[in-house]
Amino acid sequence: MAKKQDRFAIGIDIGGTGIKGGLVDLRKGALVGERKKVKTPKGAPIPAVKNAVLEVYNEILSQKEAKGLDVPVGICMPSVVRHGVSYSAANIDDEWIGYPAREAFADAIGKQVSLVNDADAAGYGEVRFGEAADNIGSVIVLTLGTGIGSALIHDGRLFPNSELGHMELDGHEDYERFASSKVRENEGLSFEEWGKRLTPYFQKLEQLLEPDEFIISGGISKQADDFLHLIEVGVPVKVAKLRNNAGIIGAALLGAENWD
Numbered sequence: 298m299a300k301k302q303d304r305f306a307i308g309i310d311i312g313g314t315g316i317k318g319g320l321v322d323l324r325k326g327a328l329v330g331e332r333k334k335v336k337t338p339k340g341a342p343i344p345a346v347k348n349a350v351l352e353v354y355n356e357i358l359s360q361k362e363a364k365g366l367d368v369p370v371g372i373c374m375p376s377v378v379r380h381g382v383s384y385s386a387a388n389i390d391d392e393w394i395g396y397p398a399r400e401a402f403a404d405a406i407g408k409q410v411s412l413v414n415d416a417d418a419a420g421y422g423e424v425r426f427g428e429a430a431d432n433i434g435s436v437i438v439l440t441l442g443t444g445i446g447s448a449l450i451h452d453g454r455l456f457p458n459s460e461l462g463h464m465e466l467d468g469h470e471d472y473e474r475f476a477s478s479k480v481r482e483n484e485g486l487s488f489e490e491w492g493k494r495l496t497p498y499f500q501k502l503e504q505l506l507e508p509d510e511f512i513i514s515g516g517i518s519k520q521a522d523d524f525l526h527l528i529e530v531g532v533p534v535k536v537a538k539l540r541n542n543a544g545i546i547g548a549a550l551l552g553a554e555n556w557d
């Protein structure tokens with residue numbers, strides 16, 4: 298029989314406002330014990346983020362559910378991450394660009410970790426345990442938040458770092474600066490107005506990549522009833538099921554798989 302600890306992994310999701318994590322049951326795709334969260338240090342400079350990750354990690358381990366466990370750790374962050382190096386910085390300090398972030402986190406917590414992009418982690422979690430879990434076709438998961446994150450998944454496998462939020466379209470050089478959820482808030486757009494910005498974007502992605510379906514993730518998915526019907530595209534657009542924990546769960550899964 299598999300050892301008890303093979304069943305669990307720790308996932309930590311570094312975001313622009315919060316760093317959150319938890320112990321994940323890999324068979325259920327669900328958190329065990331509490332979700333731990335600290336505020337992202339202002340500007341998200343490297344040393345402060347490392348300390349915050351260590352704090353979240355220790356809090357997760359101090360729970361009775363984690364007692365005696367030595368489990369894999371997966372971390373995700375809003376950056377292109379290739380083989381442990383962070384190559385971009387969305388809402389985090391620019392010093393992360395070209396930085397060996399995986400090694401730094403491993404040093405901070407004293408244990409090997411996996412490191413992936415935040416939208417990739419959320420998308421992977423969603424496809425394994427959420428809305429698309431029964432779909433073995435091609436899925437585009439879009440996280441509509443401060444920016445627009447994307448995950449491309451086919452047959453349950455991830456094609457990392459797609460960065461589709463930065464597509465140039467209709468004269469907008471970086472479409473997330475025109476259509477993210479934060480832009481909607483900042484400009485006070487109605488859902489109808491926002492839908493008019495999202496529709497061409499979804500249509501373009503459909504035309505280029507022909508997915509079987511789209512899944513919308515991120516905080517705004519709570520309000521999906523208000524805007525989902527306003528996105529006019531030929532394939533189904535669904536809402537993420539894992540909500541705010543998708544990144545944690547996906548990061549933990551990829552950590553357990555030793556993702557590189």
Ligand code: BGC
Nearest residue numbers: 375376377387416444445446
């Ligand atoms: C970044 C992506 C990230 C997304 C969501 C974008 O601005 O380029 O790497 O996944 O925001 O955080």
